[in-house]
Amino acid sequence: MLEICANSIQSALAAQAGGAQRIELCQNLEQGGITPSFGLIRRVQASLTIPVFVLIRPRPGNFVYTADEWDIMAADIEQCRTLSCAGVVFGILDAAGRVDLARCRLLIELAGSMSVTFHRAFDACPNQAQALEDIIALGCQRILTSGGQITAMQGQAQLAALVQQAAGRISIMPGAGLTPENIRELAASNGATEFHASATRPILPSPAAEPTLFDATLLETDATIVAELAAQLNLPPNGAD
Numbered sequence: 001m002l003e004i005c006a007n008s009i010q011s012a013l014a015a016q017a018g019g020a021q022r023i024e025l026c027q028n029l030e031q032g033g034i035t036p037s038f039g040l041i042r043r044v045q046a047s048l049t050i051p052v053f054v055l056i057r058p059r060p061g062n063f064v065y066t067a068d069e070w071d072i073m074a075a076d077i078e079q080c081r082t083l084s085c086a087g088v089v090f091g092i093l094d095a096a097g098r099v100d101l102a103r104c105r106l107l108i109e110l111a112g113s114m115s116v117t118f119h120r121a122f123d124a125c126p127n128q129a130q131a132l133e134d135i136i137a138l139g140c141q142r143i144l145t146s147g148g149q150i151t152a153m154q155g156q157a158q159l160a161a162l163v164q165q166a167a168g169r170i171s172i173m174p175g176a177g178l179t180p181e182n183i184r185e186l187a188a189s190n191g192a193t194e195f196h197a198s199a200t201r202p203i204l205p206s207p208a209a210e211p212t213l214f215d216a217t218l219l220e221t222d223a224t225i226v227a228e229l230a231a232q233l234n235l236p237p238n239g240a241d
Contacts, residue, residue: 001021001022001193001194001195002019002020002022002197002229002233002235003020003021003024003173003194003195003196003197004018004020004022004023004024004196004197004226005023005024005026005029005033005175005196005197005198006023006024006025006044007026007027007028007029007033007219007220008027008040008220009040009044009047010221011220012044012052012221013047014221015050015221015223015226016048016050018199018222018223018225018226018227019226019227019230019235019237020226021050021235022050022052022053023044023048023052023053024053024054024055024089024117024196025041026054026055027040029198029200029219030218030219031060032057032060033057034055034058034059035055035056035057035058035073036054036055038083041054041079041080042083045083051086051087051115052085052086052087053085053086053087053088053089053115053117054076054080054085054088055088055090055119056073056076056077056080056088056089056090056107057073057090057119058073063092063121063124064092064093064095070103073107074106074107074110077090077107077110077111077114078110080114081111081112081114085114086114086115087111087114087116087141088114088115089117089118089144090104090107090117090121091104091118091119091120091121091122092104092107092121093121093124093125097124097125097126097127098125098127098130098134099118099125099131099138101134101137101138104118108138108139108140116138116139116141117140117142117144118135118140118142118143120144120145120146120175120176122135122144122145123147123148125148128145128148128162129165132166135170136166136169141171142170142172142173142194143162143172143173144173144175145159145162145172145173146174146175146176146177147159147162147174150176151176151177152174152175152176152177152178152186153177153182153185154177155174155176156186156189156190159174159186159192160189160191163190163191163192164191171194172190172194173192173194173195174190174192174195174196175195175197178195178197178229179197179225179229180225180228180229180232183197183232183233187232187233195229195233197226198219199222199225199226199229200220200221200222200225201219201220201225202217202218202220203217203218203219203220
């Protein structure tokens with residue numbers, strides 16, 4: 001399974017065209033991603049045939065949220081359920097870096113039949129072995145993690161340990177820094193079956209355009225990179241058996 005993090009309708013379409021089996025939809029990928037707008041979710045849902053998981057993150061930064069921020073997350077999950085999204089992606093920690101079981105459990109209840117991924121808030125937990133057991137107890141379907149390191153390649157040993165500890169009770173999905181050049185090695189090193197990548201390239205302001213105060217370099221999914229990732233995992237093209 002190859003999941004691509006897509007931050008726009010263009011990125012979502014490129015991910016599907018390249019052979020992704022699922023996307024994680026967000027916006028503001030340049031700061032790690034936040035919850036996408038209602039309009040973007042609806043447009044992507046109408047345009048894609050592969051499952052769409054939506055990032056539920058009200059702001060960049062840490063994963064200790066105020067009551068107001070939690071209310072926003074809850075409302076966004078309810079909206080995703082209304083739009084028939086396949087899944088949601090979130091993570092809440094307490095001030096000590098432990099999984100906030102009570103508030104995560106309430107969000108999972110709101111998610112209903114949607115699949116739930118606990119995201120890289122897991123990598124901020126000082127005791128990942130305990131955090132893994134807590135997330136399994138919550139009933140999440142997978143954990144997106146780099147093994148507590150900046151990149152998944154640096155976290156290979158921990159990822160293998162997490163897959164072994166999970167023992168099939170939950171999917172450990174490596175992510176962070178995956179490229180066509182390293183994904184096969186990573187897959188062979190830990191026994192994971194789901195992988196997460198952004199497969200982006202920078203989109204620069206058009207050189208023909210007159211510069212403005214609001215020009216910025218953006219990241220966009222590249223279908224060619226997605227196809228190369230899928231090929232390294234020996235995945236069939238979308239629509240193939």
